[in-house]
Amino acid sequence: RMCGMLGCERTALEVAKLLYYLDPYRDPMSTLLHVDRYALASGQFQFLLDLQRMRIPLVGVERWDHVSGDDAAATEIRGQDLSRVSGSADADAEPVLNSALPSMSLSLALARFLSEPKDDPDSWMRQALLWYPHMLKPLLEECGVDTLGRRASEDERDWQPLFVQAEEASRMSREIDTDALVARLTAIHAKQNKAFWKRDDVLVWLYRVAQTTFSSEASTLAKTASDATFRLRRVARRYSQVQLTDFESQYPQLPPDMDILDPALLAPGMAPHLAHNARMQRQQAQAQEQWRQEAQHGFDPGDFLPDEFVEAHTRGGGG
Known part of the structure; x- marks a missing residue:
């Protein structure tokens, strides 16, 4: 469709x-x-x-x-x-x-x-x-x-x-x-x-x-x-x-002023204004802040896993 x-x-x-x-x-x-x-x-x-x-x-x-x-x-x-279909009531x-x-x-x-x-x-x-x-x-x-x-x-x-x-x-x-x-x-x-x-x-x-x-x-x-x-x-x-x-050959469309990146639209359960998601939102904010601070000191968390992965395979630890 x-x-x-x-x-x-x-x-x-x-x-x-x-x-x-x-x-x-x-x-x-x-x-x-x-x-x-x-x-x-x-x-x-x-x-x-x-x-x-x-x-x-x-x-x-x-x-x-x-x-x-x-x-x-x-x-x-x-x-x-x-052609007959097997299992039919009348063969x-x-x-x-x-x-x-x-x-x-x-x-x-x-x-x-x-x-x-x-x-x-x-x-x-x-x-x-x-x-x-x-x-x-x-x-x-x-x-x-x-x-x-x-x-x-x-x-x-x-x-x-x-x-x-x-x-x-x-x-x-x-x-x-x-x-x-x-x-x-x-x-x-x-x-x-x-x-x-x-x-x-x-x-x-x-x-x-x-x-x-x-x-x-x-x-x-x-x-x-x-x-x-x-x-x-x-x-x-x-x-x-x-x-x-x-x-139908048509499909429903969002209003032109709707923000398609709104978390409440994409996943209502993830909306930040919901009380049971407040703790998760704080944890995400803390993790992002920690990454920014580490990046300022010359450490890029994005390079960690690739380097460790290559080193492990160089030592023969990789399967």
Whole structure:
């Protein structure tokens, strides 16, 4: 996070990759919620595509029994012949891949669109919207797009009918345990990557794919979304504790008149006005005064240890 705030996006990506690969199956530090942001910001789109192709499963997550669609994205996510994780409750179950997280599904679609040549981004964006239709509106709101349709005549993109269809599919597929998680992960993704989604070419692409996706029957959309959100229940326990403030790109600053060397600021327990530190402060002052007096008589305490150290080694006393 510190590397990212300093603009060192590639360095932040390498640190995030290191932390993620320490335990990719459980992801105890929720690194998956960071790594996609730094990959997109540093232009390392191929890393995200390679990460998806590695088919890393999330331990303890139920299998996808009914992933709809016959396109490339649906086939890939169903994950035929995936590696099994030792100790799983069902050795024959197809594990849920890390690419099934709401934020990661959006990042993968965006990476495929931004990469050259483009790698079938439409089917991946369509699959993400099918799984989590309620992601569309908060994503666009974070990007500053008018979701009320008041600017439809200006940008020639009327989002309002799409929101109605997405909301209908979401309402029919409500999963109380996962609604908050999907909203949280969508907010995190939008907050970190809105610079990409605000691009006009990306909005045109998103609008076109959303039109095609939500032209299906509401019941079909609801069935696909219900299957996806239902299987996020066990992931919810893992990622629901993540705070949005952990992904802020800003940090608190001290007032301009604040003395950064003030002991009370750096270490309140060392503040000289505290009674229990008075004795320690006097001892420090006495020691400093003694050093100054000895230095005036030609003795520099700073030279003592180095000289004694060299003499000891010259005599053979050093190890």
